[in-house]
Amino acid sequence: MAHELETDDRDVPGVEPYDGPAGGWGALKAVALAIKEQMGASADTRALLQMNQPDGFDCPGCAWPDPKKTSSFEFCENGAKAVTWEATTKRVDPGFFAQHSASELLGWSDYALEDAGRLTHPLRYDAATDHFVAVEWGEAFARIGAGLQALADPNEAEFYTSGRASNEAAFLYQLLARAYGTNNFPDCSNMCHEATSVGLPKSIGVGKGTVTLEDFDHSDAIFCIGHNPGTNHPRMLTTLSDAAKRGVPIVVANPMRERGLERFKSPQHPTEMLTPSSTQLASAYHQVKVGGDGAMLKGMMKALFEADAKDIDAGGEGLLDRPFIAQHTVGIEELRADIEATEWDEIACRSGLTRAAIESMAETYWKADRVILCYGMGITQHSYGTANVQQIANLMLLRGNIGKEGAGICPLRGHSNVQGDRTVGITEIPSEEMLARLDKRFGIVSPRAHGHNAVDALAAMRDGKARAFIGLGGNLAVAMSDPETSFAAFRKLDLSVSILTKFNRTCLLLAKETIVLPCLGRTEHDEQATGSQYVTVEDSMSMVHASRGKLKPASPDLKSEPAIIAGIAKAAIPDVAIDWDGLVADYDRIRDGIEAVYPDFRDFNARVRHKGGFRLTVGASERVWNTPDGKAHFLVHPIKGASGEARELLLTTVRSHDQYNTTIYGLNDRYRGVHGRRDVIFAHAEDLRDLGLAHGDVVDIHAGPGRDLRGYTVIEHAIAKGSLAAYYPEANGLVALEDHDPESGTPSYKSVRVTMRAAA
Numbered sequence: 001m002a003h004e005l006e007t008d009d010r011d012v013p014g015v016e017p018y019d020g021p022a023g024g025w026g027a028l029k030a031v032a033l034a035i036k037e038q039m040g041a042s043a044d045t046r047a048l049l050q051m052n053q054p055d056g057f058d059c060p061g062c063a064w065p066d067p068k069k070t071s072s073f074e075f076c077e078n079g080a081k082a083v084t085w086e087a088t089t090k091r092v093d094p095g096f097f098a099q100h101s102a103s104e105l106l107g108w109s110d111y112a113l114e115d116a117g118r119l120t121h122p123l124r125y126d127a128a129t130d131h132f133v134a135v136e137w138g139e140a141f142a143r144i145g146a147g148l149q150a151l152a153d154p155n156e157a158e159f160y161t162s163g164r165a166s167n168e169a170a171f172l173y174q175l176l177a178r179a180y181g182t183n184n185f186p187d188c189s190n191m192c193h194e195a196t197s198v199g200l201p202k203s204i205g206v207g208k209g210t211v212t213l214e215d216f217d218h219s220d221a222i223f224c225i226g227h228n229p230g231t232n233h234p235r236m237l238t239t240l241s242d243a244a245k246r247g248v249p250i251v252v253a254n255p256m257r258e259r260g261l262e263r264f265k266s267p268q269h270p271t272e273m274l275t276p277s278s279t280q281l282a283s284a285y286h287q288v289k290v291g292g293d294g295a296m297l298k299g300m301m302k303a304l305f306e307a308d309a310k311d312i313d314a315g316g317e318g319l320l321d322r323p324f325i326a327q328h329t330v331g332i333e334e335l336r337a338d339i340e341a342t343e344w345d346e347i348a349c350r351s352g353l354t355r356a357a358i359e360s361m362a363e364t365y366w367k368a369d370r371v372i373l374c375y376g377m378g379i380t381q382h383s384y385g386t387a388n389v390q391q392i393a394n395l396m397l398l399r400g401n402i403g404k405e406g407a408g409i410c411p412l413r414g415h416s417n418v419q420g421d422r423t424v425g426i427t428e429i430p431s432e433e434m435l436a437r438l439d440k441r442f443g444i445v446s447p448r449a450h451g452h453n454a455v456d457a458l459a460a461m462r463d464g465k466a467r468a469f470i471g472l473g474g475n476l477a478v479a480m481s482d483p484e485t486s487f488a489a490f491r492k493l494d495l496s497v498s499i500l501t502k503f504n505r506t507c508l509l510l511a512k513e514t515i516v517l518p519c520l521g522r523t524e525h526d527e528q529a530t531g532s533q534y535v536t537v538e539d540s541m542s543m544v545h546a547s548r549g550k551l552k553p554a555s556p557d558l559k560s561e562p563a564i565i566a567g568i569a570k571a572a573i574p575d576v577a578i579d580w581d582g583l584v585a586d587y588d589r590i591r592d593g594i595e596a597v598y599p600d601f602r603d604f605n606a607r608v609r610h611k612g613g614f615r616l617t618v619g620a621s622e623r624v625w626n627t628p629d630g631k632a633h634f635l636v637h638p639i640k641g642a643s644g645e646a647r648e649l650l651l652t653t654v655r656s657h658d659q660y661n662t663t664i665y666g667l668n669d670r671y672r673g674v675h676g677r678r679d680v681i682f683a684h685a686e687d688l689r690d691l692g693l694a695h696g697d698v699v700d701i702h703a704g705p706g707r708d709l710r711g712y713t714v715i716e717h718a719i720a721k722g723s724l725a726a727y728y729p730e731a732n733g734l735v736a737l738e739d740h741d742p743e744s745g746t747p748s749y750k751s752v753r754v755t756m757r758a759a760a
Contacts, residue, residue, distance in 0.1 A: 010695055010696045011696075012695065012696040012713060012715060014676045014677040015673055015674055015675075015680070015715050016673050016675070017673050018259065018670055018671055018673045021259065021263035021264055021279075022234070022263060022264045022671060064233045064235045064412075064539065064540065065212075065539040065540065065543050066213075066539070066612070067213060078234055078660060081658075081665045082663075083523060085502075085663065086501060086522065087551055089117075090115070090116060090117025091118055091554065091555070092117045092119055092120065092502075092503055093120040093121065093555075094120075094121055094133070097132040097133065097134075098131060098133075100131075101129075101130045101131050102125060102131065102510065103130055105508055106505075110475075111664040111665075113502075113503055113504055114502045114504060114663060114664070116502075117502070118501055118521075118554040118555070119501060119502060119503055119518035119555075120555035120557060120558070121135075121518065121555065122134065122136070122137055122140040122515070122518065122557070123518075124139075124143065124514065125513075125514040127510075135515075137557075140515055141568060143513060144495065144568050144571060145571025145572040146571075147468055147495035148495070151467055154180050154181030154447070155181070155182050155184060155447075155449075155466075156465065156468060157180065157182055157184060157468040157469075158460070159174075159177040159182070159184055159185055159470050160187065160457070160470065160471045160476050161185065161186075161188065161421050161473070162415065162471075162472060162474030163414060163415030163416065163420075163421060164415050164473050164522070165417060165472050165473055166417060166420075166536060166547065166561065167537060167544070167594065168535045168536065168587050168590045168591065169535070169561035170420065170421035170425065170426050171424040171425055171597075172562050172566065172580075172583065172590060174425035175425075175442060175569075175593075176565055176573075178435075178438065178444065178446040179446075179573055179578065180572060180573050181447055182447060182451055183427075183428050183430060183446075183449065183450060184451035184466075185427060185428045185451055185453075186452055186454035186457035186476070187421065187422070188414070188415060188418055188454075188479065188661075189419075189421075189422055190455070190745055191381075191454055191479055191747060191749075192413070192414050192418070193380055193413055194380070194385075194744040195379070195381075195386045195388065196208075196389050196411045197422065197744070198743055198744040199386040199388075199393075199743070199744070200389060200390075200393060200411075201627070202390065202627070203389075203390050203393035203394075203632060203634075203635055204393055204625060204627075204632045205620055205625040205632070206618055206619055206620050206626060209408065209540060209542070209618075210402050210403065210408035210409050210410075210618055210620045210621045211372055211409070211541060211621075212541050213239065215405060215406050215407065216242070216372060216406075217242075217406075218406030219248060219368075219370050219406040219407065220248065220368035220369050220371065220406065221248060221249045221364055221365065221367075221370075221372075222248060222250045222251070222371070222374065223252075223253070223372070223374065224250060224261060224282075224374050225254070225293060225374070225376075225379060225392075226376050226378020226379040226750075227377070228260055228655075229260045230261070230671055231258075231655055231656070231659075232412070233412055234260070236374075236412070240264070241264050241279040244283075245279060249368070250283050251284045251361055251364050252281075252282040252284065253293065253296060253361070254285075254286075254287065254378065255287055255288060255290045255719055255720040256287070256654070256672075256717065256719045256725060257285065257717075257718035257719070259671040259672075260281075261281055261282050261285065263278045263280055263281065264279050284360065284361070286353055287352070287353075287720040288351055288352055288353055288720060289350070289352030289650070289720045290642065290650040290651070290652045290722070290723040290724075290725075290751055291350075291640075291641030291642035291650045291751040292350050292352050292353070292641055292642045293388055293391075294350075294384060294387060294388050294391055294637065294640055295346070295351035295639045295642070296353060296358060296361075297394075297395055298342050298347055298391065298639060299351060299355070299359075300358055300362040301394060302340075302342060302344070302347065303361075304319060304320070304365065304366055304395075304398060305340065307363070307366060319366045319399070324397075324400035325397070325398070325400075328397075328400075328623060328625065328631060329631055329632045329634060330632075331633050331635065332634050334634065335634040335636055347639070350639055350641065350643065351642070352642065352723075365395070365399070366399065370404065370406030371396070372401075372408055372409075372410055373395070373396055373401075373410065374410040374412055375389075375392060375409075375410070375411060375412065377749070378652070378750055380744075380750075381746055381747065381748065381749040381750040381751075382640075382746075382748050383741050383742070383748045383751070384637070385746050386741055386743040386744050387640060387743075392409060393409065393632075394634050394635065402621075402623070403621055403622060403623035408620075411540065413539075413540040415661070416522075417537040417538060419538050419539070419540055420537050420538030423538055423598070423616065424594055424597075424598065425438070425597070428450055428452055428453050429450045429451075430446075432448070434597060435448065437597045437598075441597055442578055443577055453745040454476070455480075455737060455745045455747065458480055458485065458486055459737065461490065461493060462485055462488065462737075466493070467493060467495065468493060468494060468496075469493055469496045469497065469511075470497045470499075470568070471500075471506065472499050473499060474662075475504040475505060475506050475662040477490050477509050478732075479661065479662050479732075480732070480747070481732050481736065481737055482736050482737040483729070483733050484706065486737075487509050490509035490511065491509050491510060491511065492511075493511035494512045494513065495511055495513045496510070496511035496513070497515045497516075497517065498515075498516050498517070499517045499519050499561060499564055500516060500517070500518065500519065501519060518555065518557070519558060519561050520549065520553055520559070521549070521554070522547060523549050523550070524549040524550075524551050524554070524558075525549050525553065526549055526560045528560070528563070528584055528585050528586065528587070533587045534546045534547060534587070535587065536591070536608055538616065542615050542616040542618050543612070543615050543616075544601075544608060544613045544614055544616060545608065545613030545614075546608050546609070560584075562583070562587065562590065563584050566580035566581065566583065566584045588605050591604045592604070592605065600616050600617050601616075642722065648753070649722060649723070649724055649753070649754050649755065649756060650722065650724070650752065650753060650754070651681075651701065651723075651724040651734065651751075651752040651754045652724070652725050652749070652750045653725070653726060653728035653729075653731045653732070653735075653749045653752075654726070655728055656668070656669035656672075657670050657672070662729055669727075674715075678727045678730060680712060680713050680714070680715050680726070680727070681699060681709075681713070681714045681715070681726050682719050682724065682725040682726070683714050683715070683716065683717065683719065683756070684716070684717070684719050684723065685716045687721060687722065688714065693714060693756070695714070695716040696714070697713070697758060697759075698712070698714075698759040699714045699756050700756070700758075700759050700760060701724070701726070701734065701754050701755070702754060702756075702757075703735075704736065707735075707736060708734075709726065709730070709731060709733065710759065710760075711759050712759075724754065724756065728749060731752075732749070735747055735748055735749055735752055739752070
């Protein structure tokens, strides 16, 4: 199952095959290098041993849950990189900004900007000198307050949130924005799993996954579609490895061969580390064409319906879970008619898979009593991402694989609290029930009109309808599609505020007033008026648990995110009678507020103090469907995405192994055999030959007027025919702001129609 490059004899600088498994000594070497580069020889590595431990802090990287029985260390290579990146000894202090002008820094790479180190002081941009200069916290808050008060309408402000924000920070942030008068909450989830949040409630009544980590111990088959755990959620590899060792089939559908879905050597298992052995993960690997997932899913359902009919004709009971369907669902006949009307030729053409391959996937599915289906942004980041998610729900409902032990849907979230911040109010479409409870608790009158998501926010900024941006973490301008539009939109603002641990490019897209506020990181001790504080996060399986930073803060001038939010609130809405200082003095009071607004957080402070925390209610896990009619719904969609035309090329953006979202830890992508560079295009050998190109050629990629990647090196790779891949965020310029899912607003990063030719 190796995916070595099938190249000609040409040597391409920085490109060579990787033969090892995921994990192993390569992972340990990378961790050691990250510690050395960021923390130095005298590094305080206690942070790594405290990560994902009951009395420690939650990994600032992915949202994979913690096991109930933790080991001596519960971190992966990329989690270690995230911690060393935050706990670095490097500093960007006032002296740094005196030495480097904003114009100079704008020419630095995204990697170099963040690699410079941790922010130490509040900053504002001084246009007279073209430098960022240090300001006192009081002045920074006053300037922000004045800027927000100067707006003609509260809806001219955009309140962005990164999924790294804690529940406590996110709750205070939404309280600030709603007390100010807007529901404009562009959020990082708008760019990743919004299709899940929008699509699943219509299917099964909840916009979250339905499984727990323990369900993987009882599953009979696991499907992995459109995700790469080796890079994006490496701790999942241990779970998959354990399942593979007990004989559970793991079926993969992904356009690229990813080592993290093929073989794994666990750094925590001495037997594997000291021998040549590793664990084979995928029992079957199907390279679906980029954009072909919906067709593949329809094919699996078609094969299931056909096999079900044959079984009944032979005197069997059929393969569908008819009692479950009858009791819990509606819409089965409409789905059956749609599937029967879909021809196999179209399915095979659009998916890039043979009928036999799809039937084999379906057979594994129907032979298993308990199935877990995991999916990532390869499913959601399309103009039809919501439809893809609902097709997954359809497939799982046909055999009752939701709401029983060892079975369910598992969306793989990104940042560690991207799910939690939505749970506690970061949403542009709040319910009336939630707003009524918020207003009663805090004595405010929240706006009822729906606000902006990320695409809406950028469009409003572009059109001059939004004049202020407050960013709680993240790097929105770089993360969003269409950087030409995004960058210009930020530069039109009256006020831009970024709350960050590290300086990034969004800070350099200068508004009339640009302010950068440095905050504590997840690893750092948080001391407030009543003593040491902790925060809480929600993982991708709805477990809520505490996170306690232990390291000394990078600077005595840092404030926590809740303290910064309170400072902005007091300056911007001084007449609102909320005791912001009291809330920040003791985070238990913030959690009391969360409990009052969200009944599922009952006894919040008591329950979260228990080791491992507690799980929020997920109705579908108990076969309670919180839909208008109390039923799960089969939903019908036509096949969208790849057309199947012979010369069509669809490009997907991907993350490298030295990367987490927009944060670039280094310039290597070890498992794909790329080193010291990111200017590459991954392509199938036959597509290159058809275009008269060869491995190592320099090419231009064109996606539409003004949307190009020029001078990239194309390399042969084990990727589905008709598919290309390039790194995010460099390839974001190929995606227009208008290229998004109309239902969820998610940009179409994973299916960009392009042409490729030799560089001009």
